[in-house]
Amino acid sequence: MTIPFCKTLAGAACFAAAAGAAQADDSTIKIAVNDWTGQQISARIAGSVLESMGHKVRYVEADAVGQHEKIAMGELDFNPEIWTNNVGDVFPEAVAAGVINIVGDLGLEPREGWYYPAYMEAECPGLPSYQALYDCAAIFATESSASQGQLLAYPETWGSQSVDQVAIMDLPFAVKPAVDEGALIQSISDAVAAKQPILAMFWQPHWLHSDFDLKPVEWDSTSAGCVAGYGQTRGDACGFAQAAVTKITSAAFADRWPDAYAFVSAFNLDNQTRTALIRQVNDEGLSVEEVVAKWLETHNPAAGT
Numbered sequence: 001m002t003i004p005f006c007k008t009l010a011g012a013a014c015f016a017a018a019a020g021a022a023q024a025d026d027s028t029i030k031i032a033v034n035d036w037t038g039q040q041i042s043a044r045i046a047g048s049v050l051e052s053m054g055h056k057v058r059y060v061e062a063d064a065v066g067q068h069e070k071i072a073m074g075e076l077d078f079n080p081e082i083w084t085n086n087v088g089d090v091f092p093e094a095v096a097a098g099v100i101n102i103v104g105d106l107g108l109e110p111r112e113g114w115y116y117p118a119y120m121e122a123e124c125p126g127l128p129s130y131q132a133l134y135d136c137a138a139i140f141a142t143e144s145s146a147s148q149g150q151l152l153a154y155p156e157t158w159g160s161q162s163v164d165q166v167a168i169m170d171l172p173f174a175v176k177p178a179v180d181e182g183a184l185i186q187s188i189s190d191a192v193a194a195k196q197p198i199l200a201m202f203w204q205p206h207w208l209h210s211d212f213d214l215k216p217v218e219w220d221s222t223s224a225g226c227v228a229g230y231g232q233t234r235g236d237a238c239g240f241a242q243a244a245v246t247k248i249t250s251a252a253f254a255d256r257w258p259d260a261y262a263f264v265s266a267f268n269l270d271n272q273t274r275t276a277l278i279r280q281v282n283d284e285g286l287s288v289e290e291v292v293a294k295w296l297e298t299h300n301p302a303a304g305t
Contacts, residue, residue: 029055029253029260032062032071032079035157036181037288038206041277042081042106044292045301046267050260063157065090071250072099078249080267081106085243086159101254103247103261107268108205111216113240114151114162115202117192118213128218130169130237133199137172140197145174152187152200153177161240162201164229169237173199185282188212205271207279267301 029050033043047057060076065088070076072094082091094100116127123139126132133140133149140149151173153162163175178184184200185208191198192212202214219239226238247264254261280291 027056027256028058029257030058030060030075030077032067032076033059034062034064034067034079034081035155037278037281038274039079039081040288041274041281041292042269043079044288045269045296046078046080046264048292048296049263049267049301053259053263055257055260065157065159068094068100071248072097074250074252076250077253078247078264080247080264081108082246082248083110083112083243084246085112085241086161088159099251101249101251103249103264105268106245106247107270108245108274109271110203110205110243110245112203112243113201114199114217115188115214116197116199116217117195118215119195120197120199121215123197128215130171130217130219130239131234133171133173133217134234140173140199144176147172149173149199151175152184152198154184154201155180161228165232165240168229168232169234182282188214205275205278207275207283210275210279269301 029047031043031047033040043059047059051057062070062076062079064083064086067076067079068088068091071079072090091100095102114130120139121127124132124136126135137149138147140151141147142150144150149172151162151166153175154177156177165171166173166175178187184202188198188200188202188208189212190196199217202208208214217239219237220235221238222242223238224241226232226241228240232238247267249261249264253264277291277295280286281288
């Protein structure tokens with residue numbers, strides 16, 4: 001049984017049936033692992049603490065959007081880091097049906113959007129306003145974007161926010177998705193090192209901001225209900241919804257593992273901590289496992305220390 005089939009039945013009942021069908025006697029806590037370093041760090045910290053509590057843990061690679069169907073069905077149990085502005089269609093349906101449980105915020109203070117190096121303001125004086133991009137698009141052109149500017153976007157598996165926003169705003173930019181997180185970081189780093197133009201979808205918290213002066217494109221307004229590619233026009237644009245970063249579990253998690261759920265509820269990370277840990281992986285070459293093990297020697301994330 002798959003979640004899309006639930007659209008033909010009463011939502012909550014169908015989700016519950018799907019979750020029940022997938023539920024096994026396996027006592028292992030299955031933690032979703034997504035394809036960016038920050039989430040992998042959050043997952044490994046949480047998993048390591050759960051193991052220290054005596055639980056069996058398995059890390060499962062999962063697509064950032066597709067994972068929600070698996071959590072709703074009980075095939076995955078926990079993700080400590082969901083960015084709520086990029087969750088797809090299944091997530092709100094599953095939350096409403098009670099088969100995905102939002103535990104609470106992880107503690108990060110994020111900002112996402114289009115970023116450019118500060119030196120580009122001399123080349124495109126209207127920045128940081130998005131309005132400047134209509135006149136300065138050619139400055140950001142590459143061989144592959146022809147007469148349009150090029151916008152480096154998130155990997156395709158992270159969603160289509162940039163594609164949607166360029167389309168609705170009728171901006172003269174070609175959108176090029178990065179291959180993965182590493183390629184996105186490398187492209188920005190290479191461009192800044194060579195003082196070349198670049199406009200890219202990026203986020204905070206991230207250590208790259210401590211190395212480079214990256215500026216966010218500003219919009220006419222901000223709104224909690226802002227959706228990239230929807231209901232925006234030139235002169236009245238909100239850009240991108242700013243995410244909350246939350247922890248989620250399957251519906252059965254709290255009852256199956258009450259002590260684990262107590263830890264998940266208390267687990268938190270702040271921007272400064274996350275930025276330092278990501279740097280050790282992306283910039284210093286340590287593995288996620290090494291970074292997490294070293295950090296846990298002196299910190300208790302359940303207690304916020």
